[in-house]
Amino acid sequence: MKILVAVKRVVDFNVKVRIKPDGSDVDIAGVKMGINPFDENALEEALRLKERGKASEVVAVSLGGTANQDVLRHALAMGADRAILVETEVNLQPLGVAKLLKAVVEREQPDLILLGKQAIDSDAGQAGQMLAALLGVGQGVAISAIEIWDEEIVVTREIDGGTETLALRLPAVVTADLRLNEPRYVKLPNLMMAKKKPIQTISAAELGVDASPRLTQLKVADPPPRKPGIKVGSVQELVEKLRVEAKVL
Amino acid sequence: MSVLILAEHDGHKLKKVTRQAVTAARSWQASIHILIVGHHIAAVAQEAAGIAGVTEVIQADAAHLAHPLAEDVAGLLVEHAGHYQVILAPHTRFSKNVLPRTAALLDVAMIADVIAVTGPKSYLRPIYAGNITATVESSDTIQIVTVRASSYAAVTDDGTANIASWAVSATTPLARWLGEKRNVSDRPELATARAVVSGGRSLGSAEQFEAVLAPLAEELKAALGATRAAVDAGYAPNDLQVGQTGTVVAPELYIAVGVSGAIQHTAGMKDSKVIVAINQDPDAPIFQVADYGLVANLFEAVPALVAALRTSAPR
Ligand SMILES: Cc1cc2nc3c(=O)[nH]c(=O)nc-3n(C[C@H](O)[C@H](O)[C@H](O)COP(=O)(O)OP(=O)(O)OC[C@H]3O[C@@H](n4cnc5c(N)ncnc54)[C@H](O)[C@@H]3O)c2cc1C
Ligand SMILES: Nc1ncnc2c1ncn2[C@@H]1O[C@H](COP(=O)(O)O)[C@@H](O)[C@H]1O
Numbered sequence: 001m002k003i004l005v006a007v008k009r010v011v012d013f014n015v016k017v018r019i020k021p022d023g024s025d026v027d028i029a030g031v032k033m034g035i036n037p038f039d040e041n042a043l044e045e046a047l048r049l050k051e052r053g054k055a056s057e058v059v060a061v062s063l064g065g066t067a068n069q070d071v072l073r074h075a076l077a078m079g080a081d082r083a084i085l086v087e088t089e090v091n092l093q094p095l096g097v098a099k100l101l102k103a104v105v106e107r108e109q110p111d112l113i114l115l116g117k118q119a120i121d122s123d124a125g126q127a128g129q130m131l132a133a134l135l136g137v138g139q140g141v142a143i144s145a146i147e148i149w150d151e152e153i154v155v156t157r158e159i160d161g162g163t164e165t166l167a168l169r170l171p172a173v174v175t176a177d178l179r180l181n182e183p184r185y186v187k188l189p190n191l192m193m194a195k196k197k198p199i200q201t202i203s204a205a206e207l208g209v210d211a212s213p214r215l216t217q218l219k220v221a222d223p224p225p226r227k228p229g230i231k232v233g234s235v236q237e238l239v240e241k242l243r244v245e246a247k248v249l
Numbered sequence: 250m251s252v253l254i255l256a257e258h259d260g261h262k263l264k265k266v267t268r269q270a271v272t273a274a275r276s277w278q279a280s281i282h283i284l285i286v287g288h289h290i291a292a293v294a295q296e297a298a299g300i301a302g303v304t305e306v307i308q309a310d311a312a313h314l315a316h317p318l319a320e321d322v323a324g325l326l327v328e329h330a331g332h333y334q335v336i337l338a339p340h341t342r343f344s345k346n347v348l349p350r351t352a353a354l355l356d357v358a359m360i361a362d363v364i365a366v367t368g369p370k371s372y373l374r375p376i377y378a379g380n381i382t383a384t385v386e387s388s389d390t391i392q393i394v395t396v397r398a399s400s401y402a403a404v405t406d407d408g409t410a411n412i413a414s415w416a417v418s419a420t421t422p423l424a425r426w427l428g429e430k431r432n433v434s435d436r437p438e439l440a441t442a443r444a445v446v447s448g449g450r451s452l453g454s455a456e457q458f459e460a461v462l463a464p465l466a467e468e469l470k471a472a473l474g475a476t477r478a479a480v481d482a483g484y485a486p487n488d489l490q491v492g493q494t495g496t497v498v499a500p501e502l503y504i505a506v507g508v509s510g511a512i513q514h515t516a517g518m519k520d521s522k523v524i525v526a527i528n529q530d531p532d533a534p535i536f537q538v539a540d541y542g543l544v545a546n547l548f549e550a551v552p553a554l555v556a557a558l559r560t561s562a563p564r
Contacts, residue, residue: 011377094359095356095358117494120377120493121376123376125361126352133353137423139319142345159488160257160342162429165426165427166426166427169423215388216388217384219383219384221382222380223381229542230540230542231536232542238557239554239561241541246502246540248522249558
């Protein structure tokens with residue numbers, strides 16, 4: 001079984017991003033970037049399936065500019081067999097991502113496609129479901145467990161108020177929740193080795209896909225700040241404030 | 250043209266988030282239809298027909314829709330999408346599964362987790378875990394939108410909508426529903442509770458999480474919430490996670506107990522009306538969003554708070 005894993009390059013989750021002076025977008029120049037956390041879970045799961053003999057090959061794919069090579073190197077260092085960069089300067093949105101990934105899937109013919117459940121920059125949470133729709137295959141969204149049967153996989157996914165279990169016919173698209181696993185640390189020698197591995201580059205134009213954005217970002221802003229709070233000295237004072245000042249008791 | 254709302258319900262009753270989505274739907278000043286997907290849902294349809302401003306309730310009733318698959322619901326929506334200018338749902342795990350699939354089949358974008366509708370095709374939504382808000386405009390003819398329920402008040406009853414039905418096709422061969430596990434609790438539902446008491450990793454065990462926080466939740470008739478660290482450690486079930494990747498809440502009162510206040514957590518609670526933080530570290534980031542901060546050991550402060558609430562309560 002061949003597994004394709006989509007990895008996005010995003011601002012590191014610890015960074016508090018700032019807005020450009022003209023308010024048009026966030027300013028990510030010089031900001032620490034890395035692999036989207038959920039995509040790391042997706043990749044980890046693919047690697048574990050391979051280590052358990054359930055998968056034969058794990059291919060990582062990223063869409064975007066040449067800078068995305070760093071997340072693909074990270075994926076190779078974690079243990080991916082191959083890496084593909086679909087190069088485009090287009091401002092990608094989930095539908096465009098899904099269309100480009102569909103073209104890659106048609107070339108690579110994987111049995112299972114793993115994505116993260118959500119990119120932590122745009123917080124969209126859509127590309128996997130959209131890809132499944134375009135491919136006409138089943139989807140397992142926000143999964144916390146996966147099991148391979150013969151022609152099917154069984155996934156446990158988070159629903160409001162609990163979890164549900166689904167069987168999906170292969171090929172299928174699955175999106176990883178953070179709870180799926182604990183991604184391995186990348187060891188330095190592996191990172192050095194990954195630097196030497198080739199990354200296959202395909203231009204988006206070559207795939208013949210129109211991935212242009214449908215949404216225009218008009219502006220960005222800081223959310224309204226909360227008014228500053230106070231520290232109370234005791235439990236009694238807290239109860240007093242909640243009752244008299246905040247009137248929430 | 251109309252707005253179609255994909256209802257959230259438990260098979261017996263509509264969830265409050267559906268009524269909140271109706272308020273959002275009013276932004277378009279078009280007629281509002283509500284789709285109820287499920288099995289034996291007549292009571293839910295009746296209830297929806299009573300919501301003020303709803304002009305039509307549509308039932309999609311079939312045995313296989315008792316546990317609806319995204320593949321089936323998206324197929325159903327696509328069949329009827331031509332009649333609608335907007336397909337809208339509260340931003341829940343159900344709609345997050347169904348609507349992106351629907352959007353892709355219709356070849357349109359989806360706008361997720363909207364906190365304000367700023368024009369017929371423009372929206373305000375949080376990005377970067379709520380650190381930034383973005384105003385976006387869509388160029389598509391059909392708008393597929395999920396709204397953050399806590400940004401909208403719930404519509405009450407005052408309507409008598411017509412109830413119709415859609416024919417339902419056979420289920421997809423692509424996926425099968427095998428089963429589910431529900432976390433049963435008598436406490437109010439996290440997403441819509443008036444008060445929420447949340448605990449972090451510092452509670453130390455599932456037993457202590459319950460023993461320390463349950464009496465406080467009881468006293469305040471509050472829902473319990475948790476940080477991801479507490480959930481990962483197994484102190485609380487997954488669906489109690491508050492934050493960027495859990496549930497977003499905005500109750501009247503939010504009490505964060507032994508919670509550090511990582512942005513991924515505050516993303517899910519910083520719009521609460523009143524925030525209380527109890528943490529022994531005076532520099533914990535949670536104090537930056539708290540209205541009332543108490544620097545204390547939670548294992549002493551919480552029982553003391555419960556006792557104080559009991560004795561001082563003017564009931
Ligand atoms: C992609 C991504 C998504 C995430 N999504 C979420 C999310 O949705 N929700 C979420 O919550 N987190 C999320 N996280 C995790 C988040 O970054 C934090 O790691 C997490 O919120 C920390 O949980 P905590 O506050 O319980 O633990 P800690 O950060 O360990 O904090 C414990 C706090 O308890 C205090 N404390 C310890 N003992 C006591 C005591 N006896 N009395 C009083 N105070 C005490 C300490 O001072 C400390 O402030 C996400 C992370 C990533 C990378
Ligand atoms: N530019 C990209 N390159 C590769 N994968 C991506 C890209 N954008 C999104 N994805 C994948 O789609 C998932 C969901 O993204 P989103 O729908 O944008 O929240 C991510 O976790 C990735 O697995």
